[in-house]
Amino acid sequence: MRGACSMTYRQLYQALLADLNQAGRESARFDATQLLSHFCRADRAFLLSKGDLPCPEPAAKQLWAAAKRLKQGEPLQYILGSWEFYGLPFAVGPGVLIPRPDTEVVVEKCLALMQAVPAPAVCDLCSGSGAIALALWRHLPGAAVTAVELSPEAATYLRQNIQTLSGGAVQLLLGDVLQPLPLPKYDLIVSNPPYITLEEMQTLSPQVRREPEMALYGGKDGLTFYRGIAAGYYSNLNPGGWLVFEIGCSQQESVLAILQQQGYTNLFCQPDLAGLPRCAGGQRPIIAPGDTPDAPC
Numbered sequence: 001m002r003g004a005c006s007m008t009y010r011q012l013y014q015a016l017l018a019d020l021n022q023a024g025r026e027s028a029r030f031d032a033t034q035l036l037s038h039f040c041r042a043d044r045a046f047l048l049s050k051g052d053l054p055c056p057e058p059a060a061k062q063l064w065a066a067a068k069r070l071k072q073g074e075p076l077q078y079i080l081g082s083w084e085f086y087g088l089p090f091a092v093g094p095g096v097l098i099p100r101p102d103t104e105v106v107v108e109k110c111l112a113l114m115q116a117v118p119a120p121a122v123c124d125l126c127s128g129s130g131a132i133a134l135a136l137w138r139h140l141p142g143a144a145v146t147a148v149e150l151s152p153e154a155a156t157y158l159r160q161n162i163q164t165l166s167g168g169a170v171q172l173l174l175g176d177v178l179q180p181l182p183l184p185k186y187d188l189i190v191s192n193p194p195y196i197t198l199e200e201m202q203t204l205s206p207q208v209r210r211e212p213e214m215a216l217y218g219g220k221d222g223l224t225f226y227r228g229i230a231a232g233y234y235s236n237l238n239p240g241g242w243l244v245f246e247i248g249c250s251q252q253e254s255v256l257a258i259l260q261q262q263g264y265t266n267l268f269c270q271p272d273l274a275g276l277p278r279c280a281g282g283q284r285p286i287i288a289p290g291d292t293p294d295a296p297c
């Protein structure tokens with residue numbers, strides 16, 4: 001066959017697996033399957049049924065180039081250029097945080113809180129790839145969703161994901177969430193902000209270090225964004241509106257204390273599937289102390 005490499009798909013898979021194992025990749029089998037599927041369009045089913053066919057040379061070349069990048073420490077997700085979150089394919093690459101399964105608990109909680117709110121107004125602060133904003137837009141009928149992001153690199157992926165996954169319906173605002181932004185009132189404000197402490201930054205794996213520092217570092221104690229957002233966006237919530245955060249495993253107490261201090265009520269902490277506290281939030285009271293209820297007509 002013209003342009004075919006000397007290896008069959010199955011031989012290529014086995015050679016790649018051996019190469020990644022030799023390089024000490026713990027997830028060698030998963031990586032090899034993903035790379036073969038992406039660069040050679042050969043998933044498991046294809047390997048089983050057509051694994052004895054020769055793989056085209058250009059695809060095999062791309063596969064080995066990708067394996068080299070992986071062995072040099074680049075995240076698999078960046079190499080593939082796309083990663084699934086909440087059943088949706090997000091464009092990702094250098095400069096944007098890779099959406100994590102940990103964040104799905106945040107989306108679940110937001111959906112539960114907005115279940116009874118028709119066409120809610122939602123704002124996702126520190127939106128990154130748009131994982132939360134777009135998952136919510138997809139699952140909240142009629143929702144008006146705004147995504148706020150500061151990094152121009154991350155915003156490139158965000159813009160692309162907004163186009164592909166919402167046809168441009170989600171509004172993108174480039175801005176610093178720690179500065180006053182011209183935003184209206186929302187039924188839900190959600191954020192997975194940077195929350196890694198200075199100490200934890202020193203212990204990150206080489207792979208996580210490839211992700212942008214500004215997506216990870218949350219100030220010395222990891223709480224800068226929780227303080228800034230809880231204080232700065234209270235008035236951007238409709239009475240009865242919710243503020244929902246993703247939090248680090250050990251931040252439950254501190255974040256709930258911040259929310260309480262700022263006047264939020266009905267505070268909650270939602271564990272993820274592993275039972276770890278990964279989502280916390282609270283509600284702007286419908287009638288706050290000092291508010292005068294509207295006089296009856």
Ligand SMILES: C[S@@+](CC[C@H](N)C(=O)[O-])C[C@H]1O[C@@H](n2cnc3c(N)ncnc32)[C@H](O)[C@@H]1O
Binds near residue numbers: 100126127151175215
């Ligand atoms: C932990 S990532 C979360 C990304 C995305 N929401 C997710 O869950 O995958 C935090 C994001 O906040 C952005 N960011 C950092 N500082 C910011 C700021 N001051 N204003 C707006 N966005 C900021 C980073 O660029 C990054 O995209």
